[in-house]
Amino acid sequence: MRILHTSDWHLGRSFHREDLLGHQGAFVDHLLEVVEAEKVDVVVVSGDVYDRALPHVDAVALADETFARLAASRAKVVVSSGNHDSAQRLGFGSRLMDAAGVFVRTSAASVGSPVVLKDRHGDVAIHAIPFLDPSALLEPWSLGHRSHEAALSEAMTRVRRDLAARTKTRSVVLAHAFVAGATPSESERDISVGGVSRVATSTFDGIDYTALGHLHGPHVLSDALRYSGSPLAYSFSEADQVKGSWLVELNAKGFASARWIDAPVPRRLSRISGSLADLLTDRSLADREQDWVQATLTDVPRPARAMEQLRRRFPRTLVLQFPAPVTDVQAPGRPAPGTSDHAIALDFVRHVRGVEATPAESALLQDAFDACCHDPELDVLVGASLGSDNDGGRSA
Structure with missing residues (x-):
């Protein structure tokens, strides 16, 4: 079975106010080309289909077009929700989509119930674990403590329980998490709960292939445990990352190989x-x-x-x-009595910038202080006006 592992599409995201929807559409075209050229059997998307819980209508239209095109291709599709997705919105219509070969899993209630596909070697159970909120599952799942590792450990307990009841079934897991050993970039949203966000690699021991999502750079934590990263760069911290997808092959025994396929770079x-x-x-x-x-x-x-x-x-x-500015070793002390606001401001500029304000800057600061200084005559006029308003126009 050939599996194309991708994640973190973030449809609808912009890049410093630059619209990326056209570039994301180009990636979808590339994805369909790879499916046909490489004879892909299954496309897995490990979360963050959208960039926000309430995606823009154009992003929804692109997702609809993407899934429709994939449904018409040779490949089946398995999708899990990420921390950017609204589980309810992304999962809407999932039972209808199952019939088209697009399996969208967004509910914690589905954990432990796999999508089972077949190849010439037998069954492959694909467990798509959506992003799990430890706070929401603390009591329903009796986690014991509120952490992502606790939530995913319980999810994997349910996955292994299902796999134990099957015979000669190979396993694939989709998970959206921060797994220890990988390096984040600036564009991922923090999913820490009380400072506890990392998940041990051992959480996924025994799985033939684990397709990870959440981090935007590709990482190989072991042969069978990988991040594909995002198909586009979403921050300048990703400037040196190579974007793409993993083409994973399972043989009769399980994981056989993984080959990297570059995504197009629009800019x-x-x-x-x-x-x-x-x-x-x-x-x-x-x-x-x-x-x-x-x-x-x-x-x-x-x-x-x-x-x-x-x-x-x-x-x-x-x-x-x-x-970062070169600052004085000695911070400005308390100003002496009678020091003007203008002089205090000039001292502050010198401290944070390491050089004196220019004459033009000094003059601008002086104008600013003059414009907002205390004006007793104006206070008297304003007070008189307010007094006449408050007594209905009668003089005191």
Whole structure:
């Protein structure tokens, strides 16, 4: 049996306000091409089909089109919900979809009841474990303590109970979790509960293949325990990650092999750093001019209209940042009595930036303080106006 392992589509997500739906649609086209070219029997999606519990209508339309196209392909489809998905919304119509060969599992009540498929070697039981909220399951499942490891351990107890009742059945598990040994990126939502989020790799011992979701980078924790990661980069921390899917093959005994298949890269991500002048003239950056760019400027003081200047060369610069400021070793002490607000502000600028404010900045600060300073004459006028309003227009 050939299984294509993918996860974390996050349909509807944007990238620093850039719409990704077209790029996600291109991945779906790629997915269908792989199914046909590689003679895939089953596509498994390990959670986070959508980016939010209330997905945009365009994201829902793309998911509908995707599942319809997969249902018409040679492959069966098994999907579990992730922490970004609404279990109720993603699972709507799941009993009807079963008949089309698209098996969507989003309820904790389904844990332990697999999708059973056949190949020439016999049965394969695919247990799609949805994202499990330990708080919601603490009492119903008698977890003992509130953690993801406790919830998944109980889920795997139910899975193993089912497998023990079967003979000569190979096993596949889908799980959406943070498994120890893998490295997260910046774009995953924290799923920790009381600081307890990691799950031990031993939780999945004895399973022929475990298709993990949640982390956006591919990881191989063991031959039979892998993350596919997301098909697109969703933060600049993923700029160096290779995106794609695992093509997994099961033989008569269980796991046989896994081969990586690259996903298309619609637009590359680049992180560049240096002074503004260097970035605008460095010839080695010519091949990055059409990338989505995160630029870190090292100039001190910070240059004016930096983003405007960067975008003349790198029109798709999305993030502009600066290194942490060099601050005084000695923080400013309590100001002496009579020190003006303007002087305190200038001292603060020098402390956090490491250099004095420019004359223009100093003048701007002075104008700001002058604009909001105490004006006794204005107070008298405002007070008189309020007094006349409160007594119905009669003079005191």
